[in-house]
Amino acid sequence: MFCNQCEQTSKGTGCLTVGVCGKKPEVAALLDLLTYSISQLSEAARQARSKGVVDSGLNHLTTSALFVTLTNVNFDPDAIEKYIRDVTAKIDELAVKAEIDTSFVIKPASDVTGLVKQGEELGYPGSQEKNPDIRSLKELLLYGLKGVAAYAHHAAILGQEDEQVYTFIHEGMASLIGPDKPMEEWLGLVLKCGEINLRAMATKPASVYLYLAMTSRISRICWNKPRARVSISIPTERCCRPMVILN
Numbered sequence: 001m002f003c004n005q006c007e008q009t010s011k012g013t014g015c016l017t018v019g020v021c022g023k024k025p026e027v028a029a030l031l032d033l034l035t036y037s038i039s040q041l042s043e044a045a046r047q048a049r050s051k052g053v054v055d056s057g058l059n060h061l062t063t064s065a066l067f068v069t070l071t072n073v074n075f076d077p078d079a080i081e082k083y084i085r086d087v088t089a090k091i092d093e094l095a096v097k098a099e100i101d102t103s104f105v106i107k108p109a110s111d112v113t114g115l116v117k118q119g120e121e122l123g124y125p126g127s128q129e130k131n132p133d134i135r136s137l138k139e140l141l142l143y144g145l146k147g148v149a150a151y152a153h154h155a156a157i158l159g160q161e162d163e164q165v166y167t168f169i170h171e172g173m174a175s176l177i178g179p180d181k182p183m184e185e186w187l188g189l190v191l192k193c194g195e196i197n198l199r200a201m202a203t204k205p206a207s208v209y210l211y212l213a214m215t216s217r218i219s220r221i222c223w224n225k226p227r228a229r230v231s232i233s234i235p236t237e238r239c240c241r242p243m244v245i246l247n
């Protein structure tokens with residue numbers, strides 16, 4: 001396995017045998033395959049949108065599946081397999097609805113062992129890029145999009161949605177498995193991702209935070225004891241301020 005997507009990454013360079021977060025190699029391979037599948041779904045979505053086909057189920061599946069690939073969100077192989085199958089079924093549905101050619105799609109294996117092997121071979125989208133500068137930009141874009149998807153997913157649960165955010169998530173994820181581009185274009189996508197992230201965060205952020213606060217464990221720094229990091233389920237108004245949200 002190779003994963004360097006979060007600040008916990010081993011030695012600051014990458015988790016190679018098991019994740020510092022507890023992620024096992026099999027789960028890492030399944031999550032890589034899911035991420036790759038979301039890029040394929042995004043390409044189908046991009047083509048469908050250009051033909052006027054917009055589907056809210058597609059948007060919700062994209063953001064919830066991408067959220068699953070973040071650190072610590074879901075390490076259940078059965079659940080990840082279901083996401084991979086749901087993503088594939090949605091691509092098939094779009095192919096019929098929007099009459100698009102999905103011959104670019106790599107069909108998932110029929111069992112978990114086969115899916116793990118596919119994940120190991122494919123890696124996450126952009127992982128096989130040879131140019132280190134472009135690979136860095138692709139990874140920056142991927143991790144930025146995962147963050148945008150996390151905001152969009154939780155905002156949608158609260159009934160707040162923004163079509164521009166979904167459109168960019170699909171454009172960005174599709175680009176990671178699309179044709180080569182010059183460095184300037186990758187840089188442009190990374191900068192646009194930052195803009196879109198601000199847009200996603202502006203979707204009633206206070207409500208989104210409140211939702212997370214009531215449903216997640218929140219790691220906080222106590223102002224009175226700044227070195228003591230404490231975890232609590234329900235926030236209090238006394239002396240703490242939120243630092244990191246953990247699911």
Ligand code: SF4
Nearest residue numbers: 003006009015019021
């Ligand atoms: S998500 Fe887990 S496996 Fe990946 S870099 Fe972070 S700690 Fe390592």
